Amino acid sequence: MIDGPPNTPFDGAPGASPAREVTGAQILCEALIREGVAVLFGIPGGCIMPFYHALWEYRSQLRHVLVRHEQGGGHAAEGYARATGRVGVCIGTSGPGATNLVTPIADAWMDGTPLVAITGQVPSHLLGTDAFQETDITGITVPITKHNYLVTRAADIPRVVREAFHIAQTGRPGPVLIDITKDAQQERCVPDWDVRMDLPGYRPASRRADFAAVQAIEAAVGALLNARRPLVLAGNGVMQANASHALRRFAERTGMPVVTTLHGLGAMPHDHPLMLGMPGMHGWVHVNRAIQQCDVLFNIGSRFDDRVTGKVSAFAPHARVIHVDIDAAEIGKLVTAHIGILGDARDVLETITPRISVQPERFAPWRAEIAALKAAFAPRQHYRRSERTAPLMPQDVFAAFNAVADTRRDWRVVTDVGQHQMWAAQLIDWQRARSHITSGGAGTMGFAVPAALGAAIADPAHTVWAFCGDGGFQMTACELATIRQEGLGNVKVAVVNNGYLGMVRQWQQLFEGRRYSETPLSGPDFALLAQAHGWHAITVDDVADAEAAIREAWAHHGPVLIDFRVEREANVFPMVPAGRAIHDMVHDEAHHDQQLRERQRRESPMGDSRVAPRTAWRTPHTTEQA
Incomplete structure (x- = not known):
């Protein structure tokens, strides 16, 4: 062992027993x-x-x-x-x-x-x-x-x-x-390194399929072979199991369309012909309607979070549900699983795929039906610019990012929590597994900047973009100093700055009569704050400058912050209001106002259909941002 002061490290490779205390x-x-x-x-x-x-x-x-x-x-x-x-x-x-x-x-x-x-x-x-x-x-x-x-x-x-x-x-x-x-x-x-673990009761699913799993897999194969409108729902379990390639092989062999949860983004390339998009509260209309119309829902590694299902009793009403999960407690917890398979997502996919002998064109009519839904609802139409909006809209930021990122493969994106998180999920062209990191279940504001720090250390060969709202950014902005201290030149922070706690403000606008209680948000000049930490910083308030700023940030050999000062009252659509089924979506503000008028007409004995006039905040961003 060692001869020296008490805190001298052990000699030799790990596993060699020391000779002294x-x-x-x-x-x-x-x-x-x-x-x-x-x-x-x-x-x-x-x-x-x-x-x-x-x-x-x-x-x-x-x-x-x-x-x-x-x-x-x-x-x-x-x-x-x-x-x-x-x-x-x-x-x-x-x-x-x-x-x-x-x-x-x-x-x-x-x-x-x-x-x-x-x-x-x-x-x-x-x-x-x-x-x-x-x-x-x-x-x-x-x-x-x-x-x-x-x-x-x-x-x-x-x-x-x-x-x-x-x-x-x-x-x-x-x-x-x-x-x-x-x-x-x-x-x-004297440490004993030859200890045995003592974990009574801890029996995680193993890679070896037991009899129950074999029986369940056979039942799943039968259900998939008999399906006419199958749909694959891929979640975080696909990422954890490194199963994205297995998922793609399954989809291409069978011709079954795929949707991915927020944590599943990147499991299938966004432009793959079998990839439909993200479901749930801020998913696309055609994706949610496909779930509501499918006859077999093959869930691989998603826990059926409420942001995916909406009103659970109305979720996938016509579907025979196959639920694959590594955690037995998740199977059937929220949505009834007709067939439950306890196991690793990659193992299950690799077991099932060779047993599915169908021609991919068998599901062509079903895919065409979904494509017609997609065309009818034009999923990005609600992000068209209107005359009243500011020179820079949130979607302009992500369009500019795509214009640069689509020519490269060396990036990951970490998002914080709020409106920008949903815009990023909807609008970034996700191509690869583990290229998207966010806080999903807990929805933790302040997640992005420190998580980007960790991702950048883990993968110095990639540029790590942290997309934040101005609210979440201010919660952990102190870690700008850590990133500079560590010499991490591969971190770029993009603040989608609307001067509000944006997602809360959106709910206040749509469902609480525009009573913006404690959501207008002041803040410092973020560019000056970043410069004080030794960062290069850029401020953008016009769409004409967005792409150039992203290119400049990417080319700069050091940490960069871009303060994108966007339209203050832009909203994330489509959305499923709380308590409703996922097919009952609000497509845009005009659709919401129409629904509100109809609801007021039904509820008011006088038939009053008045809706409070919509206001557009065009106030320039300042250091106060009042």
Whole structure:
């Protein structure tokens, strides 16, 4: 082993047993290396300080990124995990350091992102005494982790770390928390690396098909062979299983059309003739109507989120539902599964595809019917410019991005949460798996900038674009400093700036009589803010300058922020109002006003069909943006 100071790292390759006692903090560093960890995102503090003391000696093997806020560290670890498929790791101290990680842990829980969060805790003898910065973080995170640990002995660290990484990345991926007391980090022992995992009750679906899965697959094959109007719904499970190629082979062999959820974007190229688009609350009309008319719905790796289904009782009313999921709890949880298959998406697709012997042209009439729906509803017509709009519309930003990005393959996009997120999902030409990263289930504003940081470190060969609204951007803008500190020239931030909390304002306009309560949003000059952090910055307020700005940002060898000052009251359409079936969509503002008049006419005894006049905010953006 080693002869030297207590914090000298272990000699030799991972797996070699040391010959002498070392600290729990050293053991933790070595355990992380043995799990293949290369990057950590975190902030030091009192109760995690022994780990950081040991980390200094491992800095050639473990790259630590000093973020400006623990929430940013957690989202950066998520971005790293989503870009690579590997476990992301974030670090925090006890008390507020740990609680600041709760939001990214919850985000990872909702979106099935493999994450290990490591927190320091007060010494064992102070547990339960309300000591300085003591917080029961294991108790807090029980509902939002796959498992969590409170470690009070250095000897337990090798087993706990091994188990944590196994749990985080097997079955449906998700977050695991390891809370380690300060004295366990300081305690010295001879680590035992030949430990066995002790996980009673944890039995994730294996790659080996059991009898029940074989029977279910046979039933699914029969249902698909007898279908006349089949539809494939691909979700995040396709991404997690690296099954995009398997999905494409299945679709091309069978001729069955495919729709993808928000997290499934990129699983099929957007311009593939069998790719229809995204369903749900802000999906396309023809996609939602295809779901409502299909006779077999083959769901691969989607959990039937309410933003996809709308009113569940009215979802896919004519369909025999086949649900493939790695998590048994998801099958039949929200939508009745006539056939449930527990398994990995790629394994199931690769098993089923050779057994489907149909001519792809068999479904040509069904595809033609969907194409007619698409032509009739002209899915992008509601984004045509009108005379009253500002010189730059949100769709202009994404059209300009496509004009540049379509000539390249070296990019990923991370989006924040809100209107811009839906515009990006609808309008960007998604071509590849894992090119789209967003916060879906939790809908976490502030996700994009730190997640882009993590993705950029994971994939330095690609340019990572973070699309944000002005509201979400201001929540984690402090991580601009981290990106500059790390020398990440491959991060570009595009702020779709409308001076509002845009999605909330849209709902207030459409459903709350235009009472814009606490949604007008002030902010600094974002270009000056970025420049203060050492970034190159551009301000754009006219469509004529949008594409040139994106080209300039892409060509600049360093981080760039573009402040796109867009029309303030542009809305995302189509949309399904809350509580309605997905075929009952609002196509545009005129359609909404018509529906409102009809509803008022039905509900008012006087037949009053008045609708409040629509106002257009044309106020120029200023530093106040009032």
